[in-house]
Amino acid sequence: MLWILIAAMTAAAALSILLPLSRRHGAGEGVPKVAADEAVYREQLDEVERDLDRCLIDPPAAEAARTEIARRLLAANERRKSGSGKPGSPIGVRVGKVIAIVALPVFTLGLYMVLGSPGMPDQPLAARLAEPPDGQSVEELVARVERHLAQNPQDGQGWAVIAPVLMRMGDPQGAARAYANAVRLLGPTPERVTDMGEAMTMANDGIISASARAAFEQAVELDPAAVKPRFFLALALGQEGRTEDAIAAWQSLLDGANPDALWVPAALDELAKLGGDMPEFADQLSGPTQEQVEAASNMAPEDQASMIAGMVQGLADRLSSEGGSPDEWIRLMRAYSVLGDSSKGRQAYESAVLAYGDQPADLAKINAAARELGLGES
Amino acid sequence: MIVEIGHYALVLTFALTLIQSVVPVYGAIKEDERLMAIASPVSMAMFLLVLLSFIALTYAYLASDFSVQNVWENSHSAKPLIYKITGVWGNHEGSLLLWVLILVFFGALVGFFGANLPAPLRAATLGVQGWVTAGFVLFMLATSNPFNRIPNAPMEGNDLNPLLQDIGLAIHPPLLYIGYVGFSITFSFAVAALILGRIDAAWARWVRPWTLLAWCFLTLGISMGSYWAYYELGWGGWWFWDPVENASFMPWLAGTAMLHSAIVMEKRDALKVWTVLLAIFTFSLSLLGTFLVRSGVLTSVHAFAVDPARGVFILVLLCLFIGGSLSLYAWRAPLLKQGGLFAPMSREGALVFNNLFLTAATVAVLVGTLYPLALDAVTGEKISVGPPFFNLTFGPLMIPLLMAVPYGPILAWKRGDLLAATQRLYAAFGLAILFTLVTFWMWGMDRVLAPLGVGLAVWVMAGSIAEIVTRVKVAEIGFGRGFARLKGLPGSAWGTATAHFGIGVTVLGIVTSTAFQDEKVLTMAPGDTVDVSGYALTFDGLAPSRGANYVEDVGHFTVRKGGVVIAELEPSKRLYTARQFPTTEAGIHTLVLSQIYVSLGEPRDNGSIDVRAYYKPLITLIWIGTLFMALGAVFSMADRRLRVGAPKPAARRDRTDGAAPAPAE
Structure with a gap:
């Protein structure tokens, strides 16, 4: 279709040249019987008469004007008689025809092939959004949901669905907005408010703003036992430089915590950085030691990466040869997922399932972690 | 596919412009009828193709096709x-595509309506128009192609500059462009005449409708831009001598000069060389304006493109067109025969006077615009040439010019009688003095210049009416016959009078709104009232609000006169969220011809806010005057004497039938 239209346009353009060229001499329109400038001067003479009729000029002035215009008229008349249009050389016309038939299409097509994208269809947004979802990328799906939400901003469930997706797509700002809408429409739950605060924090480059803090505080109010908001609140205290309070918060958080919980190593790091007393179970964990962490934070980024990769590899080797606790498996899965290696993460998950397939409690824990990390088939 | 069709159409246009640039011009020089004959059909084909391109791009915008880079960069699906x-x-x-569209549109108009032109002139004119078009289409294809595609189309666009999201700016560029670009056709006529080595009174008549058309749109475009700046920038001013404004004002001044010198050329076969030069200058100034605005040399709202490659390209185009046409002028102009002679005190003399002052004013504006740029380029020193410079240079040039305006149309051709002309202007002069005195009496002696300014404006307005009245000699022949004669006056006479009247109206608006405006700059807390020229302006409070793509703080104001509420104003400060871009929206209430203008400054902590409040007496006259000017151009264009030799039904002496063109006999 495109090519047919292109051919038609080119042909029309060529015709606009060919038709006038092939007309016989003298038959062309636009050749007035009287030369154009003579017409102007005759009209000027008429106008002098009219002005005289209406007494706009006096007779002597009219006479003078008439003389002057008549002189121009004569000159124009002379010119017309001396030189009239010639048929032109046949060579010129032939060259013109060749240009129209050959040069014009070749030049245009050539240039268009360089500049244009003939293979690319139009992509109107409405049509792209209406395509069946299976063929669409995540971005397209998200755009579709966002469009739906722009039209139905009261759809709280929609906001709740899109928020974590935006978060994972690296749009914490959008996620924070979506969570806020979900909270507004569906009411605050500890998880939702916490996630909102987390998104706000991510959007703010990891700094916990006053509004994010308020969200975490609300979450703690709703569920005093919730760990995640308390974790962030402790972090906030640290960021504010309230070291004593922060240490106390971390310690109360770690006090009675399951040593195998996923957040514990990070909490211990924070506590260590702040210089607080470590809880007793700290030594039992085979996570990186304080020295190791400090060494890592002083290293160049590449060295840091290789050190982390080495530690992860060590853990993986140990688990595959000696086996380990469910928490250790989960830590490995998490490590891979943080490093962005989801296939290895999935392998670790499958090994963990093999190892603990007969123990429902542990399996459930592993499955939950896999779900959270986006590794398993939920 | 539609997008690609548009792209192909543009490429095809480029190929046609190349042919158009060479074949008809060669034909015109060799007087080969068949080669000349391609000019008109090709000009129309080019117009249709560019129109198709433009429609394709518009479609891409409407459909939010973000696979087109240009759409993605400048649009948003929620807009x-x-x-x-x-x-x-x-x-x-x-905007370049619009530029080119108007360029080929004027070419097509000449191709379509140009049957009365001599074939060589028409062919050469369209050929030259083809050169200009070729340059600009090449510029687009090489550096600024609107049809570039993005392989993986994003799902959302970047939105349009919020300042441009305004209805005023939606209409202003096309008007301005029709004006700017319309002067291209007079340029082409001038260059064609130089190529053919023949130029005469008939040439001026042929060119005149095109000049009028371009001038009319440029007037409207500038006026609209000025009103936009007035309500959108929030400073209460309506003209800032900003380089971008100057860029459109210079072609206007030069175009106005050309309009007047072309009259002399048409009537008396004189000033030919000068008129041709003005035609070249006017379009050159349009090109210069485009260059200044587009190259990023000037930072402004309009500087869409800050890309050195583009700047250099336009500069090369500019040098090619201006340098080329001036060289041609230097080479051919001596061949042109000088025409009729005239005494200094005559209609011609008055028009030369007009030309001298308008040209001097153009140069003043040009210097004021380019000097800071040149200084910056050479020494790196940044200065800004502001209103004081222009008030000192441009202002004094305008005063003698305006004083002379009523004389122009009244003086006789060839040899005029100043005394007789003055007698016909007695009434106008009397009125001017009367208004000056009344203004003195009302405002006292503390603003000496203002009453004189009012007098000048009245002089120009009354003078233009006097021209019509004395021309039909109402006083001598009675009202009945006078009215009949009034109807018989040629359109160009009405056009002159209307446009000159408009100048007076604009001047009156400028003088009164600057001299007698009441300006209050203060901080207002909710409940505060300030008196502005007898109007009590109360600040009721500040409230946040939100639009489709912005959030704003709206100030609520009530205007009372003698305790009666006459208006509520809602100036606001907006923040366009997508680009984090703040704008101000002034609150304006129009009282007949005057306006109360309120714009917001920074809000304070305690709920109060900085406010600029103005009472601007008669300010709307500034823009109403420009409407009169444009209307004058329309009257002149409608003058059927311009349509000489067009194919016709025989209806010669019938003046009332304006649609019937005069026969060519």
């Missing part, structure tokens, strides 16, 4: 429909 359309030319690439 209101009107701004999706105006967004087409609200950016560098799209």
Whole structure:
């Protein structure tokens, strides 16, 4: 279709040249019987008469004007008689025809092939959004949901669905907005408010703003036992430089915590950085030691990466040869997922399932972690 | 596919411009009828192709096709429909396409209506128009192609510059462009005449409708831009001598001069060389304006493109066109025969006077615009040439010019009688003195210049009416016959009078609104009232609000006169969220011809806010005057004496039938 239209346009353009060229001499329109400038001067003479009729000029002035215009008229008349249009050389016309038939299409097509994208269809947004979802990328799906939400901003469930997706797509700002809408429409739950605060924090480059803090505080109010908001609140205290309070918060958080919980190593790091007393179970964990962490934070980024990769590899080797606790498996899965290696993460998950397939409690824990990390088939 | 069709059409146009640039011009020189004959059909084909391109791009905007880079960069799916359309030319690439569209549109008009032109002149003119078009289409294809595609189309666009999301700016560029670009056709006529080595009174008549058309649109475009700056920038001013404004004002001044010198050329076969030069200058100034605005040399709202490659390209185009045409002028102009002679005190003399002052004013504006740029380029020193410079240079030039305006149309051709002309202007002079005295009496002696300014404005307005009245000699022949004669006056006489009247109206608006405006700059807390020229302006409070793509703080004000509420004003400060871009929206209430203008400054902590409040007496006259000027151009264009030799039904002496063109006999 495109090519047919292109051919038609080119042909029309060529015709606009060919038709006038092939007309016989003298038959062309636009050749007035009287030369154009003579017409102007005759009209000027008429106008002098009219002005005289209406007494706009006096007779002597009219006479003078008439003389002057008549002189121009004569000159124009002379010119017309001396030189009239010639048929032109046949060579010129032939060259013109060749240009129209050959040069014009070749030049245009050539240039268009360089500049244009003939293979690319139009992509109107409405049509792209209406395509069946299976063929669409995540971005397209998200755009579709966002469009739906722009039209139905009261759809709280929609906001709740899109928020974590935006978060994972690296749009914490959008996620924070979506969570806020979900909270507004569906009411605050500890998880939702916490996630909102987390998104706000991510959007703010990891700094916990006053509004994010308020969200975490609300979450703690709703569920005093919730760990995640308390974790962030402790972090906030640290960021504010309230070291004593922060240490106390971390310690109360770690006090009675399951040593195998996923957040514990990070909490211990924070506590260590702040210089607080470590809880007793700290030594039992085979996570990186304080020295190791400090060494890592002083290293160049590449060295840091290789050190982390080495530690992860060590853990993986140990688990595959000696086996380990469910928490250790989960830590490995998490490590891979943080490093962005989801296939290895999935392998670790499958090994963990093999190892603990007969123990429902542990399996459930592993499955939950896999779900959270986006590794398993939920 | 539609997008690609548009792209192909543009490429095809380029190929046609190359042919158009060479074949008809060669034909015109060799007087080969068949080669000349291709000019008109090709000019129309080019117009249709560029129109197709433009429609294709508009479609891409309407459909939010973000696979087109230009759409992605400048549009947003949530944008209101009107701004999706105006967004087409609200950016560098799209506005160039509009530029080219108008360029080929004027070419097609000449091709279509140019049957009365001599074939060589028409062919050469269209050929030269083809050169200009070729240059600009090449510029687009090489550096600013609006049809570039993105392989993986994003799902959302970047939105349009919020300042451009305004109805005023939606209409202003096309008007301005028709003006700017319209002067291209007079340029082409001038260059064609130079190529053919023949120029005479008939040439001036042929060119005149095109000049009038371009001038009319440029007047409207500038006026609209000025009103936009007035309500959108929030400073209460309506003209800032900003380089971008100057860029459009210079072609206007030069175009106005050309309009007047072309009259002399048409009537008396004189000033030919000068008129041709003005035609070249006017379009050169349009090109210069485009260069200044587009190259990023000037930072402004309009500087869509800050890309050195583009700047250099336009500069090369500029040098090629201006340098080329001036060289041609230097080479051919001595061949042109000088025409009729005239005494200094005559209609011709008055028009030369007009030309001298308008040209001097153009140069003043040009210097004021370019000097800071040149200084910056050479020494790196940044200065800004502001209103004081222009008030000292441009202002004094305008005063003698305006004083002379009523004389122009009244003086006789060839040899005029100043005394007789003055007698016909007694009434106008009397009125001017009367108004000056009344203004003195009302405002006292503390503003000496203002009453004189009012007098000058009245002089120009009354003078233009006097021209019509004395021309039909109402006093001598009675009202009945006078009225009949009034109807018989040629359109150009009405055009002159209307346009000159408009100048007076604009001057009156400028003088009164600057001299007698009441300006209050203060901090207002909710409940505060301030008196502005007898109007009590109460600040009721500040309230946040939100629009489709912005949030704003709206100030609520009530205007009372003698305790009676006459208006509520809602000036606001907006923040366009997508680009984090703040704008101000002034609150304006129009009282007949005057306006109360309120704009917001920074809010304070305690709920109070900085406010600029103005009472601007008669300010709307500034823009109403420009409407009169444009209307004058329309009257002149409608003058059927311009349509000489067009194919016709025989209806010669019938003046009332304006549609019937005069026969060519």
